[in-house]
Amino acid sequence: MTKRTMTLNLTDAEMRVLEELCAKKDLSKTALLRQALRLYQVVEARLEKGDKLFFEDDRTKEKAEVMML
Template sequence: MDRRQMTLILSDKEMEVLDELSQRRGMSKTALLRQALRLYQSVTERIERGEKVFVEHPTTKDKAELVVL
């Protein structure tokens, strides 16, 4: 697999979120960003096909549509 390097500049708040999520998930920041990119790609492809993406509360089964701005 070829890899390319990039520089990413984040706000303090964005870096705090990245730090917290990477610790909570037990992942490196790089791994978390890669996973987020794959998730965004998957959601975008589904929306472009006209599909809707939902999240569901585990106990109440209430659903909310995921909207990508």
């Protein structure tokens, strides 16, 4: 599959978070950002359908809605 290259401008804080996540997930910056893009697309599609995004506490089963404004 053909891939295209782009330059990404991030603040120091954003770069720090990116590097922390890359270390935690053992992924390169490219792989991590591709994952983020896919997840963003999935979430956006569900929200457009009228779905809500929740996090559920695995222990208490308590749900907290993530407000997407």
